Amino acid sequence: MKLYLYKQKKAFIYCLVCLLCFGFKVTAQLKVGDPGVRFNTSKYDSRYPQMKEWQKAGVRGGIPFLKDVKVVKTLTNGANSDAINSAINDASKQSGLVAVLLKNGTYTINKRIVMKSNVSLIGESRGNVKCIIKMNNGDAFSFYKVRKSGIYTLTIEGSWGKPKYNWNYSLDANDELKNNDNISVKFNRSEDCWLDKVTILNSARDPVRVPSNHITLRDLKVDGAHKKAGGAQGYFFIQGAYNLITGCKVTHIRHISLQGGNVEYNVVYDNDFRQEVSFHSGDKGNNLIENNRITLPFDMPNSKADTPNAAYNNSKEPNYYAIMGPWSIQHDNSENPNFVFKNNCLEQNHNNAKPWSNPNLLYKGPKEIKPSNPATNFPALSASLTPKGGTLYPIILSKSTGGSNACNSEVTVSVSEDAYLQQSSRYNTSELRVEGNRRVSYLQFKIPSNAAAITSAKLQLTVSTDNGNGRIDVLKGKSNSWTEDNLSTTNKPLQGSTIGTLTTTYTKGKTYSWTLSNLKPGETVSVLVKQASGNDVSFWSKEGTKPPKLELKLSCNSVASKSILSLNAEEVTSAIKVYPNPTQDYITVSNINVGQELVIYDFSGNVVFKKVASNSDETLDTFGLKSGKYIITIQGKESIQFIKK
Template sequence: MKTSLFKQVCNVVSCLVFLLLIGQKVSAQLKVGDPGVTFDASKYDNRYPQMKEWQKAGVRGGIPFLKDVKIVKTLTNGANSDAINSAINDASKQSGLVAVLLKNGTYTIDKRIKMKSNVSLIGESRDNVKCIIKMNSGDAFSFYKVRKSGIYTLTIQGSWGKPKYDWNYSLDANDELKSNNNISVKFNDSEDCWLDKVNILNSARDPVRVPANHITLRDLNVDGAHKKAGGAQGYFFIQGAYNLITGCKVTHLRHISLQGGNVEYNVVYDNDFRQEVSFHSGDKGNNLIENNKITLPFDMPNSKADTPNAVYNNSNEPNYYAIMGPWSSQHQNSEKPNFIFKNNCLEKNHNNARPWSNPSLLYKGPRQVKPSNPATNFPALSASLTPKGGTLYPMILSKNTGGSNACNSTVTVAGANDAYLQQSAKYNTNELRVEGNERVSYLQFKIPANSASIVNAKLQLTVSTDSGSGRIDVLKGKSNSWTEDNLSTTNKPLQGAKLGTLTTTYTKGETYSWTLTDLQPGETLTLVVKQVNGNDVSFWSKEGVKPPKLELKLSCNSAASKSILSLEEKELTSAIKVYPNPTQNYVTVSNIKAGQELIIYDFSGNVIFKKVANSSAETLDTSGLKPGKYIISIQGKKGIQFIKK
């Protein structure tokens, strides 16, 4: 069982162990929307000055890391809106970025939760903190004229059960809760606020409404709305400017809509939508939709005139496409075009059509209101107008959050060069191909220098347009004197030691991993990817939809002894003693009180052992533990690290 280390391991006010608080592995890899994300100026394309505006989208300065937020109030199972609002008000009187922690349990949202500037809500775990909405009007969680406020790692759920209808069929019955206009979360006239790792389920009207600027919605799971009839119901609704939507899964709503005269320079990046994206009416344009997976399920309405696969085929049934402009003469077209690039669109409701999915082409639109053919409303530009850097949102994510010496962390490294040779011909495209000795791919990675050792490395490749099968080896290239622009049969790296191998069936759209050995920090690494047997395969290159990446798991050596928890040295010392340390078969905890709970965790946040102390000294059996580092949590005290030999 995974659980929070926060408060059980550390003091509530001063603990910096916030990444483990949410039961996840600490990662040194920056994510979209994090502090410290920068942009690669070498990839700017002067034909698209909007790129410099898009990089401003979302919370300015990034969503604060949990380690930088101070918990000042804690609530437990059963608290209601009054208790949560009271805790938020008390927290707002303190300086700096502060938060209210909701322990695992169920919370009744029977009145509006009024967020305050510089105050966040943090759930102990995403799926086990459930905020159940039991109100019929207004906003359940309201960000009104606030700054630097957000919600992390919890579930917001309507109390009305799962909606009867998955989709909008233009039926009056799609308004399932006629007297209920509750919106789950609303940002109104606020800036630099966020939702991060939040589930929003079974909403009444809208799950999220954002008439605000510089909001980041990251890693949301949004599923279901009871009201999907007319009058702006059931929307994932963006109504402002410079907002960032990334890493989200959204489905079973009426629309994901960017709509209104304030909507511009929003970035919708790297999401997994099972819902269309709509420029519904009257946006200003210059919004970016890039690197998303947009899948319209088979049962999503597609009008009676199309393949009859919807639940209802009435004369007014909507016709959904993966990306839409205004579809009614009552709507207004975008003031300026919007940009669609490197998305993977699949319309299962339209015989598995794949519009706007060519990663080498940039699409702009919408061209018109209520087009005769919505599939052509975002036409492709000529290949010569494809962004020169292969992206309109050139983030740099290689920097790690724990510094270059981050211990027990995972770092993801993007490729520096990749291309393949087909006999004597070089191909530097959006694909990498392998086929026996006929086609061999070459990849180059620059591994960050640090004083931690690499204990595990994985090369991850995603199959692009051509499935295949068989054994594929990854070998170490003996030289790095090549680039994707000059690779040839004369300078191609000679093949060295085999680093990894995989034998399987390779399916289009799926990602596969090769576990590699003997990689060193700081080296420039060439990988030779070669098929030994089977049917040929194609993978996305770094210019493709899902670029190759090298995932490195780091562990500190004696020269890099920083703890994963980044606690100050004084926080690891107290009157409580843990000995022997290192240990082998047992460890004794002394200077404690009878009745205090002792918990041993591993460094992934897993609970290994629990015991209630019977005296001032307890001896714990550690003979069954694997060698490694562990934390002993003493109720009401700070955590103490020990090492099992």
């Protein structure tokens, strides 16, 4: 059965067209934590004055774009802590925001890396820059009394291998490294610092500790800690105020903990946690947990599964819930309530319970220490107290500017995935290379669905470090079942029709455009950039100085006759999301309408699941599905492919 029989649906058309008739020009979409993000003041609810404080969370002014950070030092494979610290010290003597670039390779962290104000570390690529910790105490990466400093796109990994135990079972053996108290990254009395696109694996004690204010932790992948016994071990640890945690994936540690008398006005927004979130002891309250996916796996304590090497004992083992307050009389309760809203919680370790997941209710707590029923420690408020704007964090992720042409809009779409294959080897670096059939680059874009039609499309690529010439074609891929982290010869999209071509001389630093055809609103499209003739060329990837972008012109449609005055240009940002993808036990579809039918098909066209949505966010059980590729269709919206592991 051909997958593309499932046509993309033209959703939210009248909303967009109304905007166009007012002359808005939509520019590139921003991410949470970027410079330039704004908040929709029309959604403020005077009953929750904390909203004005939450919008201050994270790096003030946003995490600097890579294009605004100047690389002044470069290190190569094999460098150790002494070389990295020397490069950071040299860089700190220069003015402006500067960085030390770590080229792809392995780096030995045998002494503390001392970060400096206005100096960042940038990895050439997240998966191929590996900083291996080989020290037993102190902080591997230390931000102490610094500002405007951060780490981008690299992996920090403990040298001790994968932890023996996934979870804390209240066993002495959970302290797997008795003489090792190393913390992977610590922000101490610092402000306006960040981690962005950083992977932290197999930590000794804590993967991240933040006794600081205005820190942004964005797009982290945290997995594993060797020390998960008593005494604040194995924490993703927030100990300050006005910090922003967004886009992170965290699992196999002891706690995600907001703890201590300085903890207030932190925002935990749009994360995927397979770990509980704890208000452990004595925070000030007024912290926000919104729009997260929090799943406690089946094997987490109180799963009715045996603990490793010991019989299951309900009276002694920890009992984890998706969101927790103090669970010991030795702990102190929050000074003020914390706010929990629009999260999707799934407790597989408690018979697949889904507490605190009603998108129409606001929850506050914790109300007591060591409650008899932890599932009720963050009670729901009455429906009348639900925030009037539908959110407590009304962030705007698209920038609107004035435009003079009615019924016309230009949209710039950022690339979501990009990498290249050199024969059978994958390269996810700051560059995209093309060379005949030997090197082919792959890019993926998610085209907005709120358009009537695309009247023109241009792919823009900027030459990075290698000039070239000849004909370069852009071809439409036949599948999207790849990411920049797993692209291979087996899952790469097969090439379809040629949708753009350009023959010229390609000069370093210059930007070139390919006029593309056959693109549709709402589709996720993979394109292949392939050289048909001439000398090889390299372009910047999305991790590079000037990322690829897709510039679209969108047309109007006569359907836009509905209430124009009821629309706000800043609010048209809704898009259907399906996550996690790939998935194992469940998949969530968000931003849908109640009453829409959700149908999952296998690749033979058979219906394997069907449900009518009763909430704007629906979680579907995929545990019983076989491993493979599936398509989920959302009535009146679109069709999206996902992978079951």
